[in-house]
Amino acid sequence: MADRALHQPYAALQQRPFQWFIVSLLAMTMAAQVQAVVVGWLVYQATHDPLSLGLIGLAEIVPYVSVALFAGYIADRMDRRRISILALGVLCIASVALLGFIAAAPSPTVVWPFYAVIALCGLARSFLQVARSALVSEIVAPAHYANAATWRSSTWQLGMVLGPALGGLLFAAFGARVTFTVNVGLSFLALTAMIAVRHVPPPRGPLADSVVRNLAEGIAFLRVNQVILAALALDMVAVLFGGAVALMPVFASDILRVGPRGLGVLQAAPG
Numbered sequence: 078m079a080d081r082a083l084h085q086p087y088a089a090l091q092q093r094p095f096q097w098f099i100v101s102l103l104a105m106t107m108a109a110q111v112q113a114v115v116v117g118w119l120v121y122q123a124t125h126d127p128l129s130l131g132l133i134g135l136a137e138i139v140p141y142v143s144v145a146l147f148a149g150y151i152a153d154r155m156d157r158r159r160i161s162i163l164a165l166g167v168l169c170i171a172s173v174a175l176l177g178f179i180a181a182a183p184s185p186t187v188v189w190p191f192y193a194v195i196a197l198c199g200l201a202r203s204f205l206q207v208a209r210s211a212l213v214s215e216i217v218a219p220a221h222y223a224n225a226a227t228w229r230s231s232t233w234q235l236g237m238v239l240g241p242a243l244g245g246l247l248f249a250a251f252g253a254r255v256t257f258t259v260n261v262g263l264s265f266l267a268l269t270a271m272i273a274v275r276h277v278p279p280p281r282g283p284l285a286d287s288v289v290r291n292l293a294e295g296i297a298f299l300r301v302n303q304v305i306l307a308a309l310a311l312d313m314v315a316v317l318f319g320g321a322v323a324l325m326p327v328f329a330s331d332i333l334r335v336g337p338r339g340l341g342v343l344q345a346a347p348g
Contacts (some may be wrong), residue, residue, distance in 0.1 A: 083335070089225035094274045099228060101270035103236050105165065108263035109198075110240025114341050115248055115256050116175070116182035116195065120188045121326040129188060130323050132139060136192040137199035146292050148204040153291075156278045157208040157215065158271065164205035165268040171198050172264040176257040183254065188293065216276045238345045245341015 094180050122130050152160055159316050178190050185191075217225040247256040301304045322344060329340035 085221075085224065087229055089217050089221045090218060092221070094276050095213075095225060095228075097270045097273040098209075098213070098216060099232050101165070101267045102229065103232050103275070104263045104270060105168070105205075105267035106233055106236025107200075107230055107243065108260050108267060110237060110309070110344070111244035111247070111256060111260045111263065112172065112175065112188075112198075114241050114244035114344055115253055115260070116191050117323070117326045117344075118248065118255060118330075118337050118340055119179075119185060119193055121189050121330060123186055127324055127327050128160035130326060131320075132192060133195055134320060136201075139197050139199070141199040141203045143209070144200060144203050146295070147288065149207045149295070150288055151204070152208045152211055158210040158274055158276060158278065160204055160208035161212060161271050162268065164201045164208065165264070165271055167201035167300075168198060168205070169261070169264045169268050171201070171238045172257070172261045176254070179257050180254045183252075191334050212276075214276075215253035215278060216274060237347075241341045243341070245338045245344070248341070249336055249338035265338055 090099070096336045097278075115131060116133065120133060121127075123129075137305075174194050174197075175191075178194075180184070185197060213225050214222065243259070244256060247259055299309070325340055329337070329343055333339060345348050
């Protein structure tokens with residue numbers, strides 16, 4: 078049976094909860110990338126300072142990393158689907174806030190509202206990332222875990238390509254307000270699809286357990302398992318030096334002079 082499952086490329090997609098999961102993943106990935114293109118362009122046009130682009134990443138990563146371990150603890154103790162829904166709800170609120178801000182100031186000259194919303198997104202994505210990743214094991218049969226991982230990775234990669242390209246095209250053709258409206262639509266689609274994921278969550282451990290003790294056990298586990306620690310370090314280095322993509326608005330605006338449409342293509346290129 079296991080060998081047969083390995084040769085069924087659509088095995089995981091035949092399960093309805095995973096279908097909705099994939100829709101949610103694609104929609105949210107595209108929404109995040111559409112948002113990144115527009116926010117990056119608007120912030121740079123308002124400041125003409127490359128440092129302001131770096132601060133976008135800082136505004137997101139600080140809350141993301143600050144609660145990452147706690148988010149993992151919560152995901153081990155509570156319904157992961159519910160956590161994902163709550164996190165997606167916060168991201169929907171953030172997308173509406175961006176739309177409201179750009180509707181009130183079509184050509185913004187202040188950028189702190191962008192940083193505030195991005196920080197909120199970073200907080201929500203920290204919980205979403207750990208809960209959504211772990212949720213797959215609850216909605217897919219064990220024999221199809223590998224197939225589900227392939228589809229999840231491919232879907233995320235597709236969103237990373239389509240999202241920036243869509244954002245750039247919409248921004249160039251219709252402006253920021255329409256693009257942020259599409260961002261809101263994609264965000265709510267992701268939320269609706271996650272709500273449609275039906276499953277029976279397994280029993281969880283009590284929240285009364287010591288958070289500090291559980292986190293300490295996790296850190297001790299990493300120390301013992303050097304392979305996992307090395308993999309995490311390698312990924313961290315790749316993410317650190319891959320952050321140069323944040324400077325794409327500088328190249329699109331001042332060097333290549335290709336505008337928002339070109340910016341979308343540039344950010345879609347790395348995939």
